[in-house]
Amino acid sequence: MRSSRWQAQGNVYLVVDEPVSADSVRNDVGDADGVVEVRAHGDDWLEVAIWNPDGSVAEMSGNGTRIAARWLAERTGADRIDVRVGPRVVSARIRAGGLVEQELGEVRVGPPEELDGIWLTPVDVGNPHAVVEGDPADLPRIGPLLETHARFPERTNVQVARRLGPRDVEARVWERGVGETGSSGSSAVAVAAALGLSAATVHFPGGALDVRIENGRARLTGPAARVP
Numbered sequence: 306m307r308s309s310r311w312q313a314q315g316n317v318y319l320v321v322d323e324p325v326s327a328d329s330v331r332n333d334v335g336d337a338d339g340v341v342e343v344r345a346h347g348d349d350w351l352e353v354a355i356w357n358p359d360g361s362v363a364e365m366s367g368n369g370t371r372i373a374a375r376w377l378a379e380r381t382g383a384d385r386i387d388v389r390v391g392p393r394v395v396s397a398r399i400r401a402g403g404l405v406e407q408e409l410g411e412v413r414v415g416p417p418e419e420l421d422g423i424w425l426t427p428v429d430v431g432n433p434h435a436v437v438e439g440d441p442a443d444l445p446r447i448g449p450l451l452e453t454h455a456r457f458p459e460r461t462n463v464q465v466a467r468r469l470g471p472r473d474v475e476a477r478v479w480e481r482g483v484g485e486t487g488s489s490g491s492s493a494v495a496v497a498a499a500l501g502l503s504a505a506t507v508h509f510p511g512g513a514l515d516v517r518i519e520n521g522r523a524r525l526t527g528p529a530a531r532v533p
Contacts, residue, residue, distance in 0.1 A: 306333040308340070310532040311376065313368035315487020315511020317532065320376045327360030334358045338486045341369050343376070349383040353390050357482030365431030367490015367514075367525050370395045371405045375529040393431045403530050409491070409523040412498045420456055423447060426499035430491040430523065433461040433481075436499035441465045441477040448479025462489065466496045466507075474500060474507045487511025494523040 306329050308319035317337045325342050334340055340356040353373045355363040363369070370388040374397035377386050384399045396408040415427035428434040435451045448463045466476040478492040479485050488509035497505040497516040505516045514527040
């Protein structure tokens with residue numbers, strides 16, 4: 306599997322411009338957090354599939370689609386790029402300093418619920434999330450428990466988040482099919498939405514991502530870069 310290696314705030318993906326399979330992903334992903342398969346592209350658009358290391362396919366990835374936009378921009382010089390992943394189109398604008406601003410689309414927040422003594426807020430950002438407000442140090446316990454809970458038959462991404470200030474949040478993320486990762490774009494959106502923040506900077510161990518939510522739709526800004 307020929308690939309280039311990219312990272313977005315500590316979230317590492319291999320970008321592959323050829324067909325892949327669950328077996329090839331599992332065999333070749335190595336220590337990366339996933340694979341971005343480019344299935345088709347033009348000068349200012351591309352269609353991708355986001356693969357988890359276990360060979361499952363993610364419906365959505367904020368960091369993965371941001372990396373895909375930077376990958377195409379490097380090839381064509383486009384500064385506005387549409388990234389199709391499943392039924393959703395993420396519109397990206399390439400900004401100075403390696404930043405990419407993305408329009409991720411609709412965010413849906415469910416009512417808080419309790420599972421096995423853990424209070425969480427379910428959020429849909431095109432993929433499922435369970436956001437727990439608490440001490441991020443609890444993620445290694447909470448993450449695997451909720452990811453595979455019967456409440457989520459297709460499994461879920463899990464975030465444990467703590468407010469640092471009016472617009473600043475500290476969080477750690479347990480990604481479905483991956484485990485803990487340095488950051489996650491869709492998780493940043495889920496955290497902000499679950500905490501009722503229309504503007505937030507979400508600080509992950511891998512770095513910070515900026516989120517804006519207006520009229521139930523999310524905008525995400527962060528970096529993406531090729532790893533030498």
